[in-house]
Amino acid sequence: MSERRLPPVTQLGMLSLALIVVGGIYLAAHLPEHVPLGPAIALLAASALVLAVNMFLLSRVRDFAWDQFFQVGGWSLLAYLVIAGIIEYTFLRNHLRGGTLVILTLSLVVFAVHVPMLVGFTVARYADSSEGRVAT
Amino acid sequence: MADTAISVPAVPEPQSVAAAPPFERPDFQIVPRRGLVLVAVAAVALIVAIAANKLWPLTFLHVAGGAAWTIIDLFLGLVLGPIIGRMSIPARVEFTTRLMPKMVLIMPTVVTITLAAGWQLGIKTGNVLSIAPNHSWVVASYIVVGVMAVLALGLLEPANIAVLFELKKPRPNPQVIERLMKRFIYCAGILGVMQIATLVIMTKMASG
Numbered sequence: 001m002s003e004r005r006l007p008p009v010t011q012l013g014m015l016s017l018a019l020i021v022v023g024g025i026y027l028a029a030h031l032p033e034h035v036p037l038g039p040a041i042a043l044l045a046a047s048a049l050v051l052a053v054n055m056f057l058l059s060r061v062r063d064f065a066w067d068q069f070f071q072v073g074g075w076s077l078l079a080y081l082v083i084a085g086i087i088e089y090t091f092l093r094n095h096l097r098g099g100t101l102v103i104l105t106l107s108l109v110v111f112a113v114h115v116p117m118l119v120g121f122t123v124a125r126y127a128d129s130s131e132g133r134v135a136t
Numbered sequence: 137m138a139d140t141a142i143s144v145p146a147v148p149e150p151q152s153v154a155a156a157p158p159f160e161r162p163d164f165q166i167v168p169r170r171g172l173v174l175v176a177v178a179a180v181a182l183i184v185a186i187a188a189n190k191l192w193p194l195t196f197l198h199v200a201g202g203a204a205w206t207i208i209d210l211f212l213g214l215v216l217g218p219i220i221g222r223m224s225i226p227a228r229v230e231f232t233t234r235l236m237p238k239m240v241l242i243m244p245t246v247v248t249i250t251l252a253a254g255w256q257l258g259i260k261t262g263n264v265l266s267i268a269p270n271h272s273w274v275v276a277s278y279i280v281v282g283v284m285a286v287l288a289l290g291l292l293e294p295a296n297i298a299v300l301f302e303l304k305k306p307r308p309n310p311q312v313i314e315r316l317m318k319r320f321i322y323c324a325g326i327l328g329v330m331q332i333a334t335l336v337i338m339t340k341m342a343s344g
Contacts, residue, residue: 014290021282029275032265072297075167083248086182090252093186094259115289122294123301126312 006125007057012050013118019047020107027100037099044103047110054114058121065127073120077112084112161308164233166300171241182249186256194257201250202338206331208242213328217321225310229303232317236300243288243296251281263341270341277337284330292323 023043027035058064091104185193220228258264264274299316302308 010290010294014286017286017290018282021286025275025278025282028264028278029271030266068301072301076297079244082179083244086179086248086252089183090186090255093189093256111289115293118290119294119297122298122316126298126302126309126316 006061007054009054009058009121010118012054012057013114013121016047016050016054016110016114019043019050020110023047024104024107027104035100037103040100040103044107044110047107051110051114051117054117058117065124068127069120069124071120072123073116076116076119080112080115084108161229161303162233164237164300164303166237166297166304167240168237171238175241175245178245178249182252185253189256189260191257191260194253194260197249197253198257201246201253202334205243205246205250206334208246209324209327209331211328213321213324213326217325217328220317220321228317229313232299232313233303236296239296240300243293247285247288270344273337273341277334277341280330280333280337284327284334287323287327291319292327295320295323 020043023040026043027040088105088108091101096104181193182197185197220231223231255264258274262268263270265271268274295316299313299320302312302316
């Protein structure tokens with residue numbers, strides 16, 4: 001099985017998800033107290049930066065099964081937007097407001113974009129494996 | 137259902153997918169269409185329960201969803217996983233093509249129901265508030281669920297879907313299937329062990 005070098009999309013995706021999870025736990029653990037938003041903003045910004053870096057690195061890959069990536073990623077995006085929407089509804093139902101709501105909503109956006117990207121990437125990297133070339 | 141013949145080159149490794157002789161692979165849908173109806177019903181039930189904010193529906197959805205999530209992870213990771221690893225290649229492929237499409241629908245649905253209903257329940261009962269007596273256990277549950285979520289979303293779910301796409305090909309690559317299934321089974325095993333921590337936390341909170 002021949003191997004091919006690809007950017008560490010899965011590892012970066014997990015790092016990005018871990019950062020927003022830590023931010024979410026930080027905010028949730030302090031309810032209903034007012035908590036400094038700085039750490040949560042920093043974690044969200046770091047997560048979004050990792051997402052942007054991940055997209056950039058992936059966009060530079062040549063000879064990639066982009067059709068399959070966008071097909072699988074698109075349907076996954078739809079599914080994760082529904083999931084994120086239900087979670088967002090729970091926040092709104094409980095009258096979450098202000099900076100906390102903005103941070104959690106943006107965290108959901110990162111979540112809803114990054115997970116489909118990981119699914120699309122994992123499928124697309126093996127797209128032509130049956131013809132002999134297989135990614136690492 | 138129509139079966140598709142798959143020719144796999146023989147390699148002298150009895151437990152490896154690469155060693156598989158030609159085998160039959162049942163036809164399947166990567167996302168079972170009929171299952172989407174049940175997913176939609178579950179999603180509507182969740183939204184109605186959150187909107188109504190009544191104790192029983194929220195408790196039901198959180199407990200039923202959480203029990204399903206815990207049992208599936210434990211059973212898949214610690215019981216089925218090792219069994220699948222020792223199956224013959226044709227049996228493993230047939231089992232995979234029947235199990236994995238269902239997992240594509242079941243796991244995200246069960247996890248979303250458990251977490252959303254659990255959060256709403258925690259708000260209603262006050263358990264998620266920092267003044268609650270069991271708050272440290274609640275935070276511990278956030279951490280366990282957070283680690284599980286990163287593993288499930290980053291490794292397990294993509295592997296689940298990718299192995300189904302590989303199996304759909306006219307000539308699936310056995311090495312790719314083996315690699316993705318290993319990732320899926322090991323990940324499920326880790327999640328199964330972490331579910332024991334969830335059980336400890338939830339029973340501790342329930343018993344006060």
